[in-house]
Every structure is written in structure tokens, then in C-alpha cells.
Amino acid sequence: MSKSADLSLHGRRRFGAVLAAVGVLVAMLGSAAVPVSAATGAPAPPSRQRTVLNDVHTDLLFVDHADGGLDVRTRIGNGDEATFADPADVLVQLFDTDASRLAVPDLPDYAFLGAAGDPMWLAPEIQDYALVWPGWSTEGIEPGAIAGDSVRFHLREVRGPGRVEVFASGPVGEPLRYFSSTDPAYTSGSWPVMTHAHANWVFTALGRYVLTFEVTATHPDGRTISSGPVEVAWFVGGTSTADIPATPTSTSLTPPRATSAAGEPVTLAATVEPAGADGWVEFLDGDTVLGHEPVTAGAATFTATGLAVGGHQLAARFVPRYSTDFTPSAAPAVAHQVTGGSPSAAPSSSPVPSSTPSRTAAPEATTTTPATTLPATSTAAPRPTSCAPTTRPSGVVISSGHADVAVRLESGRPVTRIKDGTGGGAPVWRPPSDVVFHLGDAATATVPAGPFDFLGGQGAKVWQVPQTQKAGVPWLGWNTEEAGQSGGPVTWRLTGVDGPGTVAVFEYDAFGQPKVIFNSKDGLPDSLDVPTGTHAHGNWAFTKPGAYRLSFSHTLGGTTATSVVTFAVGGTDPKTLLPRTTSTGCAAADGRLPRTGAALSPLIGAGAAMVGAGGVLVALTYRRRRTT
The missing domain is CATH 2.60.40.10 (Immunoglobulins)
Structure with a gap:
């Protein structure tokens, strides 16, 4: 250290000592004076307002697997427009309107809701755009991340002025009870990973409720992992956010x-x-x-x-x-x-005291694609000596898991795609011509009593995609989440059915009564206006086994896209309905290409187009993964 620097440091120390002495003196004088x-x-931390959900789609319990544990968030909205919130910051409001205020039906299957005629308030399983549409999701858990690829939801406690029942409609309209605030037989249930579910939420009195859930699963090493308690607050009543009293x-x-x-x-x-x-x-x-x-x-x-x-x-x-x-x-x-x-x-x-611990949002999932190393080409590899054309099926068969008949914008125009979510991770958007849906023995059902003449009446056998997810059967919905934000609905039409029987697409209301959307038995076309941003499920019923080709159209903003969706029902081999491609794929015996000159020009042009399209697809996939 230089001499000047040492003096400077010494001076600062002396000055600091003086300041300290002055400070002590001031403190002594001050304490003696006042x-x-x-x-x-x-x-205390300032009060804040909850996010009120009262006329939107929401997955109240969206389960992620992160850092070896389970995290629960609330997803608000649909598709890429969805946002996430801490469940503790959310208040679900079920309006008190004619749409939600119902009477317990005089039906034995629904006696668990109370005496016939008693009032109840219901957030429905089928979306009503004037009410909140609550569900839950395990789409944040990749297959293989937890043992058995399933999680359990537990309803641990309900605080409120009335009872709470959560149930769905089964394949033939029967109630499937999930959660009950009074019946201990219905406080827990298992759902597979990559599942998105909705149900009817019933409250027997107006007022505030707090539902405490816990989500558990088994780690691959055998440990039980848990989300811990997750509280979901509800207010039943009013017709707007302003009607919620503190x-x-x-x-x-x-x-x-x-x-x-x-x-x-x-x-x-x-x-x-x-x-x-x-x-x-x-x-x-x-x-x-x-x-x-x-x-x-x-x-x-x-x-x-x-x-x-x-x-x-x-x-x-x-x-x-x-x-x-x-x-x-x-x-x-x-x-x-x-x-x-x-x-x-x-x-x-x-x-x-230390501040209340804050919840940490689960990190966004990141998908990386491993680099692929192509094998080196050996100069000694023998050349083919003969050329035999081969024909093989292409496309995919979907016999279980979640998929949607969807409309989305591509290059600014609506197109029909199959949103294939059966593989886990990001969904695959497939042309309908590349997909066959298979309904095997697990899809069979017997038509119950009631207004089901469009299916052949009581006792008839049908093959059915149910409104609620069922193992061994495709869970097929419809989807306009990526149809843009034009504000206008998408008009979805069933224009024709080619098959051995009739086809009906319908939904069950809260009490198992069918609401028919499409029915080829009484003539086509049939149409449904679907608001953009919609993701819904219903029942798809086929009256006879065999091959079916359903002709659909989607119209948005004056532009129409058409498609054909194929089903293999019963014992029909779905692979026989897949598109087939023929390839020669070999060179001539002397090593020269079998085609030259003008005869090869169309193939070269098609190959260039395929390379360009592949580049665009890779870019879009990369962008999608980065976004995800």
C-alpha cells in the first residue's frame, strides 16, 4: 500500500471514530430530552383482490409434475390463450340464474342430490357460455413420469352453507359420482395422466364455500408424492362480480x-x-x-x-x-x-414474523430434441439388382386416448385437422385423411330407457365414444381453440355418412337426457354453431359394425373447409382403412436411375416442395416447442 493511501485510510478511520462519538453523545442527549x-x-401486507371466474372455461386443478413432486395451478381459458394462477388467488362464482338454479329431479338415480324438488345450483358438465365451466386436468404430467401413469384427487374438506356433489354422465346417461361433501365413499378418485375432465358441480345453498383438495401419486421409486392441501374458493350467488359481498x-x-x-x-x-x-x-x-x-x-x-x-x-x-x-x-x-x-x-x-410463504409457479416444461447422427454411407455397399414396388398403409389408428376434430387457421384460412393428444407432450395436428378411429368391444353399450329412438330405442346395441373418458375407447371431442379470435362462431356441419348404419352425435344434460347435435337417421345436413375458443366432448354413437366415413365442413368468416373422418367400428380391421402409399425405392441393375430427363422432372419438383414443406414444419415445430 502506498504512503498516501495509508494516510488516507488512517484519516478515514479517525473521522469515523469522531462520528461514532458524536452519535453516542446525540443519542444520550436525545434520550434525556424526550x-x-x-x-x-x-x-401487514396490503389486501388484494381475487381473480373472479364466472363465465369462462377453467381447469381449477391443473396438475404438473415438477422437481420430483406435484404442483397444482388453475388454468384459465383455452389453448394458447390460457393463463395460469395460484388457486389461492382465485374465486369461482356460480351465478344464481335460471340456467344454474334447478330442482332435484324425481329420479331414483339422483336421490343423492336431495329430496325431489329441492333447490340446487349447478355448474354444468356441458359448457354453458353464460356460466363458469370448471374442470380439472393432468395434462401437465408426461407418461412415464409417475408410477402407473395415474394420480388420485382427494376432496379433504368442504366448508360452506350447504352440501357439495360432483358427478358426470356415464356412457348411457347414468350419473358417475366423483366427489361428495357428505358421503365418504366419494371423496377420492383416480385419473390417468394427460386427461382433461369436466363434471357437474352441485351446491345445495347460496353462499361462500371452500373446497380443499389434495393430489397424490406414486413416484417411480415407490415414494408417495403430494401436492399438499389446495383450497378452491367458491361463491354461489349473484349475477355479476359486483354482487360478491365481502x-x-x-x-x-x-x-x-x-x-x-x-x-x-x-x-x-x-x-x-x-x-x-x-x-x-x-x-x-x-x-x-x-x-x-x-x-x-x-x-x-x-x-x-x-x-x-x-x-x-x-x-x-x-x-x-x-x-x-x-x-x-x-x-x-x-x-x-x-x-x-x-x-x-x-x-x-x-x-x-416471516411473511407468508409464497407459492412458486412450476417451471415451464422444456422439450429438447436429441441430435440425430446419420450413419455414414459405405462406398462398398452393394447396389440393388432388382426393383419391386411396395405398397404399405400410412397414417395412424387411434383406439384410445384424447383427440379432437378441430378447425384451425393455417396461412390465414380455416382447415380441419385431427388434434392428436394420445402420445403425450405437444399434440400432433394431423390431416383427417391420415387418421382412422377404432371403436372395438370396449365401446359397446346398450341403449337405456328414455328418449333414445334416434339410437334404435331401449335395448339396442351401439358402439359409442362416450362423453366422459373411458379406457380402451377414443375420447373424441371438437375444438375451435385455434380458430382465431374473429368473434364469430364456426359453423360445423355433418353433410354425409357412408357406412352400414346410422350415426348420432349428442350430449347428455346434467340428468342424463340426450341433446342431439347430429343425427343421420332423420336426414342430413345437420349443423352446430361453435364459438371460437371452445373445447367440448360429447357422445358419438354408431348403430352397426363396419367402416364409416363421415363428411364434415367447417365454415368461418365465409370460408369453408371440408374433410372426411373415418371410423372402424366393431370387428372391422382399422388398418385396412388407412391410406396406402406405393414406392419403388430402388435403382436399376447397372446402378443408373430408372428415370431421367423430362420423365423425372415432376418427381424433382415434388421433392423440392416436400423439402420446403418439411423446413416449414420443422420451423413451426421448433417455434411450438419454444412456446410450450
Whole structure:
């Protein structure tokens, strides 16, 4: 170190010592001159509003597998436009309207909902665009990530003014009970990974509810992994967000003893009503915040130290975590006297509690494609000596798993595609001509009693894609999530059926009654207007085994796309319905190409086009993966 630098450092040290001495002197003079109250503590976190969901599609429990555990988020919206939120920050509102306010039907199968005629409020399994459409999803878990490729959902607790029942409609309209707040036989259920499900959510009284779920699974090493408790808040009632009232609260402060000695800690105890109010209590000395504590079971306690000699006005006020849930309130101030000798400064308060742990969103899944090394071509490889054309099927057979007949925009124009989600990971968008749906023995069903003449009446045998997912059967829906945001609906038409029997596409309402969409038995075309951003499922029924080709059209913004969707029903071999390609794929015996000149030009042009299209596909796939 140089001499000048050493002097400079020495000077700074001397100056610092002087400042320290002056500081001590000022502190001593100040303490002798005026009383000093306890140091200011940290105020409570500010209240915030929940995100209210009341007329949108949502997966209340969207399960991810991350870092060897399970994480649950709430997905809001559809497709690429969907956003995610912490379930704790969400409030689901079920409107009190003619669409949701129903009476328990006088049907034995639905006695679990209550006595016939009793009122109930229902968020339906089938989307009603004027109501919230809640479901759950395991699409965030890749196949193979957990043992058995399935997770269990548990309903651990329900708090609210009435009962809660969650059920769906089975293949023949029968109720499939999932969760119940009163029947212990229906508190848990298993769902496979890559599943997206909806159900009917029934509440028997208006008011606020909190449903506590837990999701568990088995790690490949045998450990049980859990999401921990996940609370989903509901408000049943009103017709808009403005109709959600915050619950009034009251706060009281238990008076501490009237006096304390200088330096003696003073304990402050506050009570908040109702006991379930969620938030913090701030403790104050006049207008000065001493600190805050979370409310637990309606109570919060704080110890103040270092109160200055003299009189104090001690108070408490409740700060709700969510202003959507509770109102703030305050307790009247209580007088307190600190006695003793010379006033002294003991500027400390009880340690400020650590803030409530925040949930950390699961990291976005990243897919990387391993590099592919092509084998080197040996110069000694023998050349073919003969050329025999080969014909083989192309495309895919879908016999289980989730897929949609979808319309999407490509180059600004609507096209029909099969959104194939059966393989896990990002879905594959396939031309309908490359897909055959297979309905085997697992798809058979017997038509129940009721208004089912369009299927042949009671007792008839049909092969059916059910509205709810079933093992061994394709789960086929319809999808306009990537049809743009034009605002206008997509008109979906069934224009023709080529097959040995009739075809019907229909939905069940909440009580198992069919709502027919397409029915080839009474003539075609049939049409359905589907709003953009829709993803829905229904029943697809075929009355006889055999091969079927269904002609569809999608019209959006004056442009129509047509397609043919193929089904192999019953014992029909689906591979025989796949498109077939023929290839020669060999050279002449003397090593020369079998075609030259003008005869080869069309193939070269087609090859260049295929290379260009392949480049575009790779770019789009890369962009899709980056987006995902």
C-alpha cells in the first residue's frame, strides 16, 4: 500500500471514530430530552383482490409434475390463450340464474342430490357460455413420469352453507359420482395422466364455500408424492362480480394491564370475528405500527417491548388477505402507562414474523430434441439388382386416448385437422385423411330407457365414444381453440355418412337426457354453431359394425373447409382403412436411375416442395416447442 493511501485510510478511520462519538453523545442527549417509543415495526401486507371466474372455461386443478413432486395451478381459458394462477388467488362464482338454479329431479338415480324438488345450483358438465365451466386436468404430467401413469384427487374438506356433489354422465346417461361433501365413499378418485375432465358441480345453498383438495401419486421409486392441501374458493350467488359481498368482520383488543415498568414487555391479544377471517392483525401505538401477526383461528398475539415511559394508546386493526373475502376492521384504542425512572430508549419490538410463504409457479416444461447422427454411407455397399414396388398403409389408428376434430387457421384460412393428444407432450395436428378411429368391444353399450329412438330405442346395441373418458375407447371431442379470435362462431356441419348404419352425435344434460347435435337417421345436413375458443366432448354413437366415413365442413368468416373422418367400428380391421402409399425405392441393375430427363422432372419438383414443406414444419415445430 502506498504512503498516501495509508494516510488516507488512517484519516478515514479517525473521522469515523469522531462520528461514532458524536452519535453516542446525540443519542444520550436525545434520550434525556424526550421519551422514545418502540421502534416502528413492519406493516401487514396490503389486501388484494381475487381473480373472479364466472363465465369462462377453467381447469381449477391443473396438475404438473415438477422437481420430483406435484404442483397444482388453475388454468384459465383455452389453448394458447390460457393463463395460469395460484388457486389461492382465485374465486369461482356460480351465478344464481335460471340456467344454474334447478330442482332435484324425481329420479331414483339422483336421490343423492336431495329430496325431489329441492333447490340446487349447478355448474354444468356441458359448457354453458353464460356460466363458469370448471374442470380439472393432468395434462401437465408426461407418461412415464409417475408410477402407473395415474394420480388420485382427494376432496379433504368442504366448508360452506350447504352440501357439495360432483358427478358426470356415464356412457348411457347414468350419473358417475366423483366427489361428495357428505358421503365418504366419494371423496377420492383416480385419473390417468394427460386427461382433461369436466363434471357437474352441485351446491345445495347460496353462499361462500371452500373446497380443499389434495393430489397424490406414486413416484417411480415407490415414494408417495403430494401436492399438499389446495383450497378452491367458491361463491354461489349473484349475477355479476359486483354482487360478491365481502364478509363483515369485527376486531377486539383484550386490554393489557393498565401499567408496566420501563423495559417490561407488554403482550397484546386481538380477536377477529368471524373466526375464519384470513389475514393479519396490525398492532399500533397511536398511529405507529408496532408490528403484525397472522390471524389463526380468529386470534393474533403480539409482544411489544421498548415502550417509552409515559402514556400510550394501544390499538389493533384487521387487514384481510383478500378484500374480495372480508372487510377490514379495527378495535378501539386502549390506554396504557409505562412507569419507571429516567426514560430510556430500548428501540426494539418483537421480531417481525416471516411473511407468508409464497407459492412458486412450476417451471415451464422444456422439450429438447436429441441430435440425430446419420450413419455414414459405405462406398462398398452393394447396389440393388432388382426393383419391386411396395405398397404399405400410412397414417395412424387411434383406439384410445384424447383427440379432437378441430378447425384451425393455417396461412390465414380455416382447415380441419385431427388434434392428436394420445402420445403425450405437444399434440400432433394431423390431416383427417391420415387418421382412422377404432371403436372395438370396449365401446359397446346398450341403449337405456328414455328418449333414445334416434339410437334404435331401449335395448339396442351401439358402439359409442362416450362423453366422459373411458379406457380402451377414443375420447373424441371438437375444438375451435385455434380458430382465431374473429368473434364469430364456426359453423360445423355433418353433410354425409357412408357406412352400414346410422350415426348420432349428442350430449347428455346434467340428468342424463340426450341433446342431439347430429343425427343421420332423420336426414342430413345437420349443423352446430361453435364459438371460437371452445373445447367440448360429447357422445358419438354408431348403430352397426363396419367402416364409416363421415363428411364434415367447417365454415368461418365465409370460408369453408371440408374433410372426411373415418371410423372402424366393431370387428372391422382399422388398418385396412388407412391410406396406402406405393414406392419403388430402388435403382436399376447397372446402378443408373430408372428415370431421367423430362420423365423425372415432376418427381424433382415434388421433392423440392416436400423439402420446403418439411423446413416449414420443422420451423413451426421448433417455434411450438419454444412456446410450450
